[in-house]
Structure formats: structure tokens, C-alpha cells
Amino acid sequence: xxxxxxxxxxxxxxxxxxxxxxxxxxxxxxxxxxxxxxxxxxxxxxxxxxxxxxxxxxxxxxxxxxxxxxxxxxxxxxxxxxxxxxxxxxxxxxxxxxxxxxxxxxxxxxxxxxxxxxxxxxxxxxxxxxxxxxxxxxxxxxxxxxxxxxxxxxxxxxxxxxxxxxxxxxxxxxxxxxxxxxxxxxxxxxxxxxxxxxxxxxxxxxxxxxxxxxxxxxxxxxxxxxxxxxxxxxxxxxxxxxxxxxxxxxxxxxxxxxxxxxxxxxxxxxxxxxxxxxxxxxxxxxxxxxxxxxxxxxxxxxxxxxxxxxxxxxxxxxxxxxxxxxxxxxxxxxxxxxxxxxxxxxxxxxxxxxxxxxxxxxxxxxxxxxxxxxxxxxxxxxxxxxxxxxxxxxxxxxxxxxxxxxxxxxxxxxxxxxxxxxxxxxxxxxxxxxxxxxxxxxxxxxxxxxxxxxxxxxxxxxxxx
Numbered sequence: 001x002x003x004x005x006x007x008x009x010x011x012x013x014x015x016x017x018x019x020x021x022x023x024x025x026x027x028x029x030x031x032x033x034x035x036x037x038x039x040x041x042x043x044x045x046x047x048x049x050x051x052x053x054x055x056x057x058x059x060x061x062x063x064x065x066x067x068x069x070x071x072x073x074x075x076x077x078x079x080x081x082x083x084x085x086x087x088x089x090x091x092x093x094x095x096x097x098x099x100x101x102x103x104x105x106x107x108x109x110x111x112x113x114x115x116x117x118x119x120x121x122x123x124x125x126x127x128x129x130x131x132x133x134x135x136x137x138x139x140x141x142x143x144x145x146x147x148x149x150x151x152x153x154x155x156x157x158x159x160x161x162x163x164x165x166x167x168x169x170x171x172x173x174x175x176x177x178x179x180x181x182x183x184x185x186x187x188x189x190x191x192x193x194x195x196x197x198x199x200x201x202x203x204x205x206x207x208x209x210x211x212x213x214x215x216x217x218x219x220x221x222x223x224x225x226x227x228x229x230x231x232x233x234x235x236x237x238x239x240x241x242x243x244x245x246x247x248x249x250x251x252x253x254x255x256x257x258x259x260x261x262x263x264x265x266x267x268x269x270x271x272x273x274x275x276x277x278x279x280x281x282x283x284x285x286x287x288x289x290x291x292x293x294x295x296x297x298x299x300x301x302x303x304x305x306x307x308x309x310x311x312x313x314x315x316x317x318x319x320x321x322x323x324x325x326x327x328x329x330x331x332x333x334x335x336x337x338x339x340x341x342x343x344x345x346x347x348x349x350x351x352x353x354x355x356x357x358x359x360x361x362x363x364x365x366x367x368x369x370x371x372x373x374x375x376x377x378x379x380x381x382x383x384x385x386x387x388x389x390x391x392x393x394x395x396x397x398x399x400x401x402x403x404x405x406x407x408x409x410x411x412x413x414x415x416x417x418x419x420x421x422x423x424x425x426x427x428x429x430x431x432x433x434x435x436x437x438x439x440x441x442x443x444x445x446x447x448x449x450x451x452x453x454x455x456x457x458x459x460x461x462x463x464x465x
Contacts, residue, residue, distance in 0.1 A: 005108045010425040016432035022448045027150035028420050029459040032408040034155050037164035044140040049129035050080035056412050058315035064090045085122050092118035098384035105418035141174050147417035149176045156180040158223045159205050162230045179231040190259035191270050213256040217280050224284045233463045234291035244327040247272040282335050285342040292342045297323045297349035319349045325356045347376040358398035371403035388426045402450045405459040424455050
């Protein structure tokens with residue numbers, strides 16, 4: 001069997017190898033992911049490799065569709081073995097795609113298979129993986145511990161009772177910390193059907209009336225405090241663009257009442273409402289010392305036929321062509337001007353925004369806080385080798401790479417911690433190449449400290465872990 005993932009994978013110099021040796025065993029702070037707390041609490045197990053590898057993975061689904069694989073072998077009713085064979089047939093031709101690297105890293109790290117996955121080897125790989133999956137030490141918690149994960153930030157609705165987080169915290173035999181992340185999409189989308197019903201649930205769970213916007217915010221404050229009591233360290237928001245519009249209190253109360261009645265809101269009203277709520281939320285985050293994460297630049301469910309057939313979030317999202325960085329800048333400045341700007345991480349799905357975000361992040365600071373506003377890790381369609389390298393290049397040119405909080409998985413898979421290895425290898429090679437070109441000091445102790453900070457310590461400190 002020909003080995004693929006060798007010790008020097010993506011490491012092109014002795015210095016890169018030395019740097020990687022210093023960071024490869026550091027704990028992982030996965031500060032943003034979509035793992036389900038229920039699956040962790042119940043120590044999820046799987047029957048075969050397809051269930052853990054292909055179930056819910058829209059990255060792989062997109063690639064299979066592009067290869068012409070029938071939907072029955074992707075999200076349909078075909079057998080798990082047939083789906084695995086279809087994936088093997090797809091991945092063997094995926095030259096340059098990060099899924100090729102990720103998949104083989106996962107096969108090596110979690111299944112001990114160090115060869116290539118293709119149509120010829122697929123039956124053998126199926127047997128090797130499934131034998132491993134049936135072993136007692138292959139479960140959600142065991143995989144997290146095997147991956148050396150110190151902390152996981154899940155993604156949680158504001159009215160979630162966090163029962164599964166409490167159950168996880170009560171398990172003294174489990175080493176990783178799993179903390180909730182406040183994700184208030186349903187609070188912000190006042191224009192959506194079901195908003196009034198959601199507000200009623202918020203009122204019931206908090207024991208507060210929510211007849212006015214002020215009362216609504218008071219109820220949200222209760223939930224923020226509840227999340228804080230259960231270990232929350234950050235919020236997460238998803239926008240096509242970050243809103244910012246001037247508003248008055250009377251306008252917001254009027255818009256809020258319209259939304260409760262189910263009346264249609266204009267685009268201007270939506271932007272004013274979301275701005276007002278985000279200003280309030282950011283103030284709460286700042287008061288609690290939380291990190292505010294802002295994801296934007298994505299257009300979801302582009303394929304209408306597919307959405308109607310398969311549902312939302314099944315692999316048909318895309319990069320937004322143009323993002324208004326001006327609104328984002330005004331929003332951050334508004335918060336900063338009222339001393340209510342929390343530590344903030346900015347993620348745009350559009351790589352054309354990289355330079356603007358690198359520079360914008362440096363406009364806001366706080367004494368004693370390293371990189372208060374951050375340009376977050378290369379995300380989603382950008383977390384390939386070139387995307388990561390370009391992101392690191394931009395951070396180094398326009399800011400301070402050494403304060404970067406590093407990689408996140410943003411994943412629903414318990415195997416995706418291999419992406420942290422991928423990032424660490426790329427980072428160490430990037431730093432080593434700067435030195436090889438005479439662009440930076442080759443002091444190994446200094447370089448090791450920088451690499452260790454980016455891979456672990458910066459995130460640990462930034463999220464107050």
C-alpha cells in the first residue's frame with residue numbers, strides 16, 4: 001500500500017517540520033462549530049463510515065452532484081455501501097480540492113488507513129473503517145478526546161434549555177469543555193413567518209411580557225444571562241450583509257408591533273429593526289465579556305428546484321457578489337463610540353473582502369486585548385490550501401498575524417478536527433517560507449511561540465477559557 005499522508009505532508013522545509021512538531025500535539029479550541037450537543041451528551045455511535053462521513057455533509061454532496069452522481073446516492077434512499085462507493089468514485093478525481101486532503105487525513109487519523117481512497121480501494125476501506133467504528137472506543141466523546149479537543153463552542157438557539165450542555169458538564173469522565181454559543185437568528189428575522197410565535201415562546205420561558213421592543217429586549221437579556229451562567233463565551237450571527245441604518249426608538253417600536261401582527265416589513269424597516277437589535281445585543285455581549293462573531297457574504301438556497309425538493313441547507317449556497325463593508329464599518333464605529341464594542345470576529349464568504357476586513361479590524365483596539373477585532377479564519381468555500389495561504393498573507397501584510405485566533409471547523413462532523421491539522425501544517429509552512437526568503441527572523445524559539453499562539457493560546461485567551 002502506498003502511503004499518502006506522510007510526516008512532511010504540506011511541509012516543504014526542515015524549519016516547517018520543526019514548527020509543526022511544536023504545534024501538532026497542542027489542544028484544539030474549536031470555538032465555532034455545528035456539532036449537536038445531544039449527540040455529544042448521548043455519546044453518539046454509528047453503524048458505518050457512510051453515516052459519520054456523508055450524513056449531512058453538504059461539502060461532499062456538492063462535489064458528488066458535480067460529478068453527476070444520482071441524488072439517490074447522495075441524500076436519497078440508496079444503501080450506505082452504495083453511497084460510499086459513489087463518494088469514492090467522486091473523490092478519486094478531486095484534484096486540488098481540499099476534500100481530497102481532509103478525507104485522507106481523516107482516514108489516517110481515525111481509521112489508521114494511510115493509502116489512497118478510490119474506486120479500487122473502496123471495498124477494502126469500507127471494511128477497515130467499519131471494523132474500527134464497531135470498536136468500543138469509537139463514539140462522539142471518544143473522537144473528541146482522541147482529537148485532543150479542549151473546548152467546543154456549539155451553535156444554540158436563545159430559548160434552548162441547554163439541558164444537553166448541562167449533561168455534558170456533569171460527566172466528570174469527559175475531558176473536553178462543551179459550551180453554548182448564542183445564535184439569535186430567529187430574534188433578528190422579524191420579517192419571517194413564525195416570528196410572533198417565537199416571541200411568545202421567549203415570553204413564556206422568561207416569564208416576561210414582550211408587547212414592546214423594550215420588553216422584548218428585557219426578555220432577551222434574561223436569556224443572555226442564562227447562557228452566561230451555563231458557560232457561554234460568544235455569540236454568532238449570520239447575515240447576507242451586516243445591517244446598519246439610523247433609527248429612532250419610536251420607529252423601532254412601530255416596526256416591532258407590525259412584525260408581531262404578521263404585517264409585511266419594508267427593506268428599510270427590516271434594516272432599522274436589525275440594527276437596533278444588534279446594537280442592544282452587542283452591548284450585552286460587551287458587558288458579559290463575550291466574543292461577537294459576524295458571518296456574512298453568503299446567499300443561501302440558490303437552486304430553487306433543489307430547495308423545494310431537498311429542503312434548505314442541502315448544498316446550494318453561494319458567495320455573495322458584493323458586500324457593503326461601509327455598513328459594517330459604521331456598525332462597529334457606532335458600538336465603539338458608545339463603549340459597547342465587544343471582541344469581534346469578522347468572516348466574509350467573499351475573498352474579495354479580505355483586504356478590506358484586514359484593514360478594518362485594525363481600526364478598533366483596546367489596551368491589553370490582542371487583536372480585539374479579528375478577521376476570522378478562511379471560511380467555507382475559502383478553507384482550502386490557497387484560501388488559507390491568501391488569508392494568512394493578508395493578515396501578515398495588513399495586520400498582526402501573531403495575534404490571530406486561528407482555525408475553526410464550522411462543521412457538523414466529529415471527524416473534521418483533521419482540518420486543524422491541515423491548517424497547522426499550512427501555517428507552519430507559510431511561516432517557514434517567510435524565513436527562507438529572508439523576510440523574517442529565523443529564531444526558532446520566537447517562531448515556535450508565534451505558531452503555538454496562533455494554533456492554541458490566542459483562542460484560549462481571546463475566548464477567556
